[in-house]
Amino acid sequence: MTGHALRDTCIAHEDKGYRLLKERPVRLFIALIHRRPLVVLIASMALTAWSVYLSMGIGIKSKMKDLLPETAPSVVALQEVNKRLGSADNLIVALVSDQFKALIPHLGGIADTLQAHPDIRKVEWRQDVELIDRNALIIFPTLDELKDHYQSLRERIRDEVKKRTRLLDEDEADAEGDGPTFKRFTYSWAEHEQDDGLSNLGRTFRTGRGKYREYFYNMLHTAVGLKVHPVRSSGDLKFSRHILEVTHDLLNQELERRFGGVGKGQVVSQVVLAGGYRNTVERANQVKSDMLGSIGIAFGILSLIIMVFFRSVRALFCVLIPVASGIVWTGGFVALTIGYVNLITAFIFAILLGLGIDFGIHFFARYKEEHALGRTPVDAMVITHQNCGSASILAAVTTSSAFAALSIADFRGFSQFGGVAAAGVLLSLLAVIVVFTALVFAIERVSPMSRPVVEQTARQARHQNRRPFPLSGRFVLFALGVGVFCLSSAGQVGFELDMNKLMQKDTVKPEYQRVTYGTVKSSAPAVLIAANSKEARSLHEQLTAMGKTPEGKQFLKEHQSLFALIPTKQKDKITWVGKICRKLKRKVKLFEGDSREGADEILKRCEPTEFAVEDLPDWVKAKFTDKTGKVGEFIFVTPRGSINNGETALAFRDLMLSLETQAGTAPAVTGKPIVWADIITAMYVDGKKTTIAAFVTVFLLLLLFERSLVALGLIVLPLVLGIAYTLGLMVLLGIKINFFNMLVLPTIIGIGVDDGVHIYHRYRELGPNSARYVVRSTGMAAVLTSLTTSVGFGSLLTANLFGLNSLGLLSIIAIFAALFTTLFVMPAAMQWLDNRHSPAPSDTA
Template identity: 20%
Template sequence: MTSSSSSSYRFFARWAGISYRYAIWIILLILVVVTLGAFYIVNNLGVHTDTTDMLSEDVPFRANHIRYLQSFPQYEDTLLLVLDAPTPEQAHIAAKRFTRYLQDDVAQFPSTYYLTGEPFFEQNGLFYKDLSELSRITDYLAAAQPLVARLADNPNLFTFSSVLTDAVEELRKGRKLELEPVFSGISATLDARLAGKSRALSWQALLGGEEQKDTYQELIIVQPKLDYSQVFAAEGPIDAIRTTAKGMGFAPDATEKLRITGEVALAHDELNSAMHGAQDAGLLALIMVAVVLLIAFRSAGAIFTIIVSLLLGLLLTAAFATVAVGHLNLISIAFAVLYIGLGVDFAIHFLLRLEEIRKPDQTVPEAVYKTGGDMGQSLLICALTTAIGFYAFMPTTYRGVAELGLISGTGMLISFLITVTMIPALQRFFPIHIKKSSRSVRSINKILDLPRRSRKLVYSVTIIAVLASILALPHIKFDYNLLNLNNPHAESVQTFQELLEDAEDSPWHINVLVDDVQQIREIAQQLRILPEVKRVISILDLVPEEQEEKSLLIEEMAMILGPVSFSTTAFLIPSPHTVSEQRMALDQLRTALNQFVTENPEHMSVLPARALEGSLASLIAKLDKPVLESGEAKEQLLFTVNNDLLSLLPGSIHRLQLALEAQPFEQEALPASVTELWHGNDDVYRIAVYPSENINDNDALRRFVRAVQKITPNATGVPVISLEAGEAVVDAFFHAFSLALIGVILTIWIMLRSAASTLLVLIPLLLAALLTGAGTVFMGLSFNFANIIALPLLLGIGIDSSLHMVYRSRNTGVGYENLLHTSTARAIFFSALTTLAGFGSLIFSIHQGTSSMGQLLTIGLLLTLVCVLIILPILLQSASDKREITAS
């Protein structure tokens, strides 16, 4: 037992007594210091949201990425704009319009790349197609040329229907014409119009012999100017893009849509969802914590004392962070969460012990003096061990966690100082009530007493749980996918995941830097044979092969098309044909299709022809309905159908004519705006390696990265960074926990001076860690970049709770039953409840990383509570029984 005459008892007892005696001056001094600290925080504390700065530049993969960004700075901090439209022509036009806006605002958008819209690629695009594809386009163009030529003279619905009727008649006569894409495209366009929607007919798809898809996309890469002094560094550029897009008509329900994704947008949405999720969870946590404290103390003064102490300690810790580090990052900002979770434990233990000590015939100063002596050393040991656990993260290469360790470790020492100083001082004004046996206390004691009657059962269940946990440990997973941390409903996340599904042009690809052209050939050849690689692109691929053969086909296309031209006003004037004439032309086409389908039931064009016949029948039926009796209504319907079918034809022909002027070229002909994307400013070359799988899956990501790294160890890019950063984090936490465990063991042994007591403190901690790891496996919860931050908190809570129990048992000599009826057990119970209430609410956050942190904390805290309040007391009782047997 601890004697009231021991030096540590007297030291902390006097400390508490002085704080109480000079309460006004102590409180004023602390308030002055905190106020000055608050002013210093406001004027000097910055926030760094750039996640790459959290990793040491000495780590190889980080060094590779830095070199890549130095060679190609235009790829750093980019937005990816996705323009969706029902046709490739409309998507191209919309992307060109928006690119012009971005390029005009150089101050806010220094770099903009719309590669498909580059004049060089618009003119030479046909050279990048295969010979077989060019041959197919030549055939389709030859078949479509009569239609195009007649429409150039009379671009209206009557001419279009008449020419198509002639084509169907040729099909009936046995001529081989591939009209399936034409029939399908027209049918889909008419069906959309009849449903009240607009779906223009893509002539680019028709002339290429392709089936028109529902949606086409164009991608624009933008490098915005970011302001890292602001929490939301990209808010300005993103808001400007959205405002301009809305002004241009790119709305979610419009024909053309613009969506924003890319690394900057993903980081912006992640921070936004994390902060909003924390706000919502914080409000819920505040209410729940207040309820738990009210149940524990039934005193507004006690609750006020705890909250004031927490706020003062939190501000002092933030002031230290400002002085020592100067900024917070997305990892170290969690110090507040960790401080509240652990700091409230110190306050609860002190006040509940004070409540237990205070007797009716005892004055408040005497109770405060005795509580300071009883609790001072145990709180100091808890503060030291928890601080050491945090400080162990400082030597790691994960800078974000290292800064968190420094701030939170010092925060634990600050929390100790505030607890043993401020709480006794506040007792002068808000004294704790004299302890009364309450229903809640009796209920808690009954709950804690239950395991005492089934000691063998507890041992058996514990052994089974340990064995099961050991078997489950190899299945613990770390989720390297940064997308899985974000709000799954955010536009940037959904758009990015959609792009990842297309392995042909995945935004997550690997970049390899080489020094000369010969290396490009060698490395590209090795990479292309890997099954994990879909395609490899370098500057050499910008000069297509077989240009002479392709040039001959392009010249043939130009001769087939001829000098076709369209009047710019042709589509603005009403049709020269009457409604009756246009209806008749449509009906003739429908009749021709019906005859073709009847006569050739096995023909490959039957299904699209039947679909088009049905669409024409519906259109004609609508024209004949009484609701459209007025001639103007019928003319308007036919005018919109005319535009749907023919409005994109002139632009498509113009772009085709431009492409037909292409001539063979060499690498020297590539424009600087293109070569700078592949040939860096320090004379290095970039090779882009695309995956054959959707690397949104962790296993696919690992396969892809490791396969490429075997050939090019210096490879970089988001896939490499995600995998390597994840492994770096796991490695950092493993080494940090190893150091922390060693430091904690030494500290406990030095302070308690007993190997047996040290072992008893560690057993619940190790048991809880083992069971928590297994719990994540059984619940399908993976560790990730966010929830792994919860581990220091669980470590601190586990150490503190176990220490308090062992210290109370050892230094007061209470047995199993009495130990569970003390303020120590109740303090552990209520501390766990407040932490559960506070951080369990994180489960409801829209940010998946924060939500997973809440899940992990809930699992870990519940298991820690079981180990400390059920298993540890039984171990203490067994150890006590052995000592009694030995003594007898």
């Protein structure tokens, strides 16, 4: 809740004695600032400058895992993986060239130069695939598949021989003329995949063998890559920037020494850096750009609103400078506490502009009115603080309490947003109380505010309109009925599980990603952690069996473990490979074209030999070896389909957790799909928890301050109906809840109740049959401050993330839904109560 009423609301507090702030301490505070306004301004400027300095050190964490608590199972498992295996992040170096024969011999030397740097742990440039290539036919197919392939090969060759015999018996003239000619048997798994054993063998070999390449060429075969493994994770933005700069400089120096430089006509025409470290920097730059853009847009629109409303340059300075100070102080608070912003909290500053400016508008309007009544600057400021200050403190406490309710969430997207927003609202009010006061006094000394002739004060005007509000009980019942209908349809509000629909608007891959595409595997597998190699083998066997089930075929793409490359029953497999190769060698002339090349590829691998773990290439063993030297205790599992799809992530996580360890429990598992599944689960739980907590908090605060069930009912009525109408509009417009806009419900509870509080207090001050006038006076102030609040949230519509756009759009809908119920339903309910207790007065002007 923010300061949604201007002068009229403050009058209510003045007349009824509803003051949180007593006159004596307020006057002492104002007098102190009045004596030394420049000192106060210099002190506040120093605090602001220090906050700016602190804010410059705020980090940006744009990874999804940063939204989960450290105790989340996937995060705990990820920490274990990083501890034992090191960071899985890598920096891809793509050397664009059309002279690979000249470049390849130098890759080892270039890799050695990079690896010599202390911030680079390892550089991969080549994979020894001789053993895998030689034994491919016993590694990738199972024994049963080899037997099926052999039988299929025999049957197909027999059929083709019979066919050829029949064709040879045909009339020789027909054979030589235009009649049907002999067609050799083919099995082209490259172009025409057939559903037979031999074609399946080709596909199995091609798919499995294709995972292991000697060099890291990109998909277009225009660049060859090196995989650089820095010593620290890409989660460290400062280090990511550093390692990109270091790698770029080392490469330029080395390529200059070896080839005379980089450019057109050189062996290397372009150097492109990509991978996790480049992505981290690019995402951070995008978030920063969107954050500053949203703040700038909000600041510009709010400045225009102030100029139009007050028609005064003085108002522009007196309102915006204190609010801007409060926002900067909030940045310093973030730097001292959390130290970073995430995908959601990065945009809280633009939102706080819209929330905090209400306090400034409130204070300036009341001061201007009191000054116009002929009071001295000190007296005018004392009355402003006593009355508007009391209302603003109540508003700020309620709003910040609702935001603070979000901090109970485990999901950091909620908890950090709530904590920062709660602190930001209070700091914005503090800045208005101190900086606004000093700024007004300082300007008064240089350029005193003019005193326009006041024909009638608000105190006189408020009694002149006593006509009843045109809506009453029937409208309230109708509004309640619509609200109940909207709540009953709330179950139709969908939940957006596809992260692809929430991320960046620009779906075109950046140039650096297009160049490096294909150099390394782009999928983000999950990682299963076993207690020992025996357990890892058991998990591997369970995954193999699971892959043959309907669920496994739907959600499991592949799994890699050390045991996947160490086939069982090697002797039996070697025997059957020999049978296939002997049969194929004798009849290879039946094949032609593309199929002949495929047959020749199989025949090159007809002499597999038995091997064990110690025979595997070093780069393979290193992938499954932890820092202590333990081998084979990790399994990498890739889901089928998009890992950003929530349904896929949830189903995949359930499959992983259905596996059993030796202890009979689910294994520890982590990775991007598991993190996304944990985020979805956390949102489900925390969304309900924080919404209930925010509502209960606001309810108790209102009960504490109002101490009247009638007052409580009138104030809460527009809030509840506003939420109901928002849910109904979501169904009507097809807006789904996602992990960005889920913040709207608990947030709008704090903001939406504000209008009701000020409308009610104005009504209480004026008495029965004043609802119509309250709407025309305080209601218009509510329209203005709802507009400024919506500007803060609306600035998110300019962000480059669809999820943040949805947060901004849904917030605007919710704010104006609450405003509508406050301006129409709430006064109608007041009029209804007035009609029941006393007759409406006759219409008078």
